[in-house]
Amino acid sequence: MSGFRPGFSDEPPPPQREPVLEPGFVETTTPAPAAPDWSPASTAPPATGVGALGWIAGGLCLLxxxxxxxxxxxxxxDQMARSPTLGFVTLGVQAAAVLALGAGAGMELRAWRRLRLVDGLRLALTDPAMPLETARAAAIDWLDLLGARLPEVAITRQALLDCTSIAELRAMLDHRAIAPLQEQSRRAGERAGLQGAALVAIAPSPALDGLVAGVRGLVLLREVAAIHGLRPGLSVTIGLLRRVAHTALGVAAVDVAAASAADYALGAMPGVKHIAAAVPGAGLTARRLYRLALAVAEACSPRGDFTR
Amino acid sequence: MATAVTGLRDWALASATRGLSVVDRALNEEDIRLAITGLSGAGKTVFLTSLIANLLAMAQGRATLPALQAVLDRHGGGRLRGVRLVPPGAGATPPFDIAAKLADLAGDSPHWPARTDHLAEIALELEIGPRGGMLGQMRGFVGVRRLRLRLLDYPGEWLLDLPMLGQGFSAWSRETLALLRQSPRAEAARPFLDYLGQIDGRRQAEEALVRRGHRLYREALARAQAEHGLRWLQPGRFLAPGPGVEQPFLWFFPIEGAGGPGSMIALMSRRFEAYRADMRSRLEALRGFDRRIVLVDVLGALAAGRAAFEDTERAIAAIGAALGGGRWFGRAAQVAFVATKADHVPELERANLRELLKSMAESGAGSGAGPVAGASFHVAAAIVSTTDGWADRPDGQREDVVWGRVLGEAAPRAYRVGSVPIRQPPAGFWSGRSFRLPIFTPPSIDPSGATGVPHLGLDTLLADVIGDRL
Incomplete structure (x- = not known):
């Protein structure tokens, strides 16, 4: 190999190539860049906030x-100006009314707190970062809420205290508490189905069928909520109705369809078969009420997905 | 009477539930079987952990896997209704312990999860809403699709045993010992080779001597892997034995010659045959997993020197050829090769890393394996532990580096990975070149798992591998 390099003789030599640098850490005074922030954007639709209707409703309420x-x-x-006695009587009546309103509001507040307790337990059972003791305390609080509605509460409480992980806690709650409540809710649904069918049968006009089913459904909702330790007032009932609308879609379709299929096959709801045969629409009302019981039970349950 | 009616009703209810469940499963449940394999140190455990964490976070409304999200949104927004872990069934494969792995990364002092050296399986259920359009909406009446993503963590070392299925004990011993006598294997296997010179395989088999030979051979393989970065090491189960008690058929080593009944060579030969039979049953686990991801630590191979690089090249080509179809796994599968730890390389060099991986998989020096048909090639970092940046050297030159905090250190340092060639480097590239890649501290992740794990390229890889089924 000759040492000749192509090019003009009077051309300056090309710059020396930078030597290949070996891998390794670099001595530098350059400050380290800030690590990029890993905060993936939310894909949920943006919150709509308070809309025009909300402001109108709020304004009307305030007014x-x-x-x-x-x-x-x-x-x-005015009454006081007319006569002090009349004024004090008026004040007494108003105070009693305000107290009654306060008592009602207090009851509503307690009912909300119970619902929040269920929400708190749901969160505790699904959050992987939740300490076991916090989740256990939430589970025990919920158990206390149920009180005598559950059989063998003392054994269940001890079983929860013996759990060594959140997964065990979740499974034990399913096993000893949620499953019996689910069964009670099913029975309530069947009862409501029978009564709803009977009410439809004796309703004087087909136009009243929907009203009958609606009223019985509302009673059933409160009944199932009470089975789960909730004492629904008006606002909690409305809140539960909203939840049921969301969770009804999630209730396992297979479970409901299977129950319906079996009921069709055997007329298994005692009495419904005869009523359904005589009055069109009664069987449908019964099945709708049964399905409602399942959906409400899911909305009230700390697991939420027990039907899976 | 009432009891009989109730019993009949319960029976009808149970029967109807079973029947409808079967129909529901047939209409709405689908399986995607995805096997993830790679030689030890390639990052299978971290890859699976990141994949699962990011899928779970995505279901909670976080854009952790944008490319996969784009594939889903192509047919209508908000189609991913939920992702949940499927509890292990009654199978024999050990489950992948995702909770423990995430706990390692989410603690006060985050550290890399311990590696798994055995088969593990985990499944996720993705609830996917109907596609847009009239047909999609009509499909929606049947129910929500439940896509069960079954993930199999399969040690790549076990796949290196495939060529043994076509060899007898004496042929395997001859080939293995010839390789073992070459540098740098010979340095790692010196005690074993010395021992071979001291025993006569034609004599009566003495269990104590056999066990000693097996131990020395196993140590030789481990040293070749750890100290020299070699990867073409057989049998694979000697390095990745899997859980459980070690079976006696594993206690063999390569030895040349022919021996009569009762001799050490005859015993070795019998155990070799038993090992091959066991290997066949282990390979069965991969059958049915028609989507396969092969993770390759290309940078680690490049760092460990020429012999290690060529060894890895041979191993990867053999694994690719085995997974891409052929006699052991039936029909051809979709194979994606992934160069891991891409966050150790500045952004501009990552394309080179991908090209180098492709070149390695397609050439396979001396393995006899052809290129894998239809394979795709990617670069990824399952968990990003560095930051791209530059550094000004004392000589005034500025160069692209990655910044990371080395495990156990307090402050980040600038790291230069060096040139990444796009194909097999020439001989001059290797002169005296051997270094170890630093181990950087993993980022601290949100313990609730709501925001997933920072990654690089995981989303495009998944979109490529499973996107067609979404």
């Missing part, structure tokens, strides 16, 4: 509530 309070004060002052 009506404020007007009512101002009217009460004005009325009491």
């Amino acid at each position: 009506l509530g404020g007007s009512l309070v101002m009217s009460m004060i004005g009325f009491a002052m």
